[in-house]
Amino acid sequence: MKTIADILKEIRPEFDFTTSTDFKADGMLDSFDMVTLVATLDKTYGISISGADIVPENFQNLETIAALLRKNGVQP
Amino acid sequence: MNFSFRSKRIAGILTIVPANERSFVEDMKNFNFPEARSLKLKQVMGFDKHRVVMPGVCVSDLAVAGLEHLFKNGLLDRDGFDALILVTQSPDHFMPPTSNIIQGRLNLKHDLLCMDINQGCAGFVIGLIQAFMLLEQESVRRVVLINADVLSRKTSPKDRNSYPLVGDAASITIVERDPEDSVIHTSLKMDGTRNEALMIPAGGLRLPSSPETAVLEDVGDNNLRAKDHLRMDGSAVFNFVQIEVPELIENLLAAASVPLEKVDYVLSHQANRFMLEKLADKLKLPRAKMPSNVVEHFGNSSGVTIPMVITFNLAEHLRQNRSQVILASYGVGLTWSAMLLQLGGLKFCEMIEYP
Structure with a gap:
């Protein structure tokens, strides 16, 4: 199974997501990347992340994304 | 706020x-954005x-x-509304009002x-x-409702946030009294404090x-836009829809005492496919009951998208049959609204091209 970092790397190959604690502030993830990421996470883990949870705070860094996945019953 | 209307119906829809x-x-060439990322976006949205x-x-x-x-095809009498x-x-x-310009160009009656x-x-x-409120007047037999926008003319081709999804179109909906004792339930909310989320400054x-x-x-993310252009705060609009619209629909169904399972289709404004799929999931509605294919074929044409989702997907069905549907629309204002009605037995339900 791909890790969150692997999935992010596919979306934005030019960045190393393991070194940032704030993807948006560091210019690594814009709102459309977030949409692409959600679609990929939904497909990879067979879930549907709630639209109400698609907010920048939940996609700030690897830990917040992992927490969102746990909320959806996935142990990343 | 809630409204209900008795014995009114939609008689025909043309887009x-x-x-x-x-x-x-083609549009991608105007964006200052890597092609691979644009193509991913194309797939998701x-x-x-x-x-x-x-x-x-x-x-x-x-x-x-x-x-x-x-008029030419005998589907509407020029003095019949x-x-x-x-x-x-x-x-x-x-x-002047564009409705008067339309009246004048067609030399329609003064009454x-x-x-x-x-x-x-x-x-x-x-x-x-x-339209339903006007039909409460005895002197109004029939209402022609036109939804139309040409917002591509106010959108920057170098703004990836809005240009690829915007579409131009018009619809004409004929609204009249229903000889049956039908009831149409409607819920509507507005929030002017968020008026800048969708704006032409x-x-x-x-x-x-x-x-x-x-x-x-340069307005960020390599998008270029002028103050004369449509500005859309995509994240704010997305979250507004996901939070407000499901609750509105649930309240509408509760007020009408109709369970969601009894609704044949939820015909939503066509913002983009991703937003609609998330909305359907939130409502626990099978995605097939909420068609989301208008943006990919025609673009988002503002208030015309619900008539378009009807004429594009359900034309034959709704000429022959009646279905219980929810119309769900949301956008500028901010405004969100939902209407539960029986739709069908339409005299016409079709799409034409201009010119």
Whole structure:
């Protein structure tokens, strides 16, 4: 199974997501990347992340994304 | 707030789309953005093709072409309606009302109430509410509701946030009394504190258009846009829809004492495929009951998208049958609204091209 970092790397190959604690502030993830990421996470883990949870705070860094996945019953 | 209307119905729907089609792949050349990322976006959001008017084409041109089609084919008598409502955010002029321009170009009778309503993506339900209220008057036998926008003319081709999804179109909906004792339930909410989420900043009297407002500015994410152009805070709008619309629909169903399982279709404003799929999931509604294929074929044409999702997907079905549907519309204002009604047995339900 791909890790969150692997999935992010596919979306934005030019960045190393393991070194940032704030993807948006560091210019690594814009709102459309977030949409692409959600679609990929939904497909990879067979879930549907709630639209109400698609907010920048939940996609700030690897830990917040992992927490969102746990909320959806996935142990990343 | 809730409304209910008795013994009113939609009798026919025509949509008019520009013949001029652009593809997302063509648009991509204007974006300062890696091609691979654009293609991923295309896949997720459902961007593919969209219809935009040729330079100089206005809302009244689409509306007049549609009405002439109905008159010519015997689908509407030119003296057979007593009110003409136009819902648009892209009028031909500040003044006079574009509805009067349409009346004049077609030389329609003087005993006709013409009215423009400034509304956008929620404009189909807003227009229907107005039409139903007018039908309470004995002197109004039938209402022609026109939704039309040519917002591609106010959108920057170098703004990846809005240009690939915008579409131009018009719809003509005939609204009349229903001989059956039917009930239409409606819920509507508005929040003007969030009015800047969808906005054209310049061109009104607060900030008149000038050479300065026409200058393209870097607005982030490599998008270029002028103050004369449509500005959409995509994240704010997305979250607004996901939080407010499911609750509104649930409240509507509760007020009408109708379970969601008894609804055949939820015909939503067509913002983009991703947003609609998330909305359907939130409502625990099978995605097939909420068609989401308009943006990929025609673009998001504001208040026209609900008529378009009907004429594109359900034309044959709704000429022959009646279905219980929810119309869900949301957008500029901010405004969100939902209407539960029996739709079907339509005299006409079709799409034509302009020119």
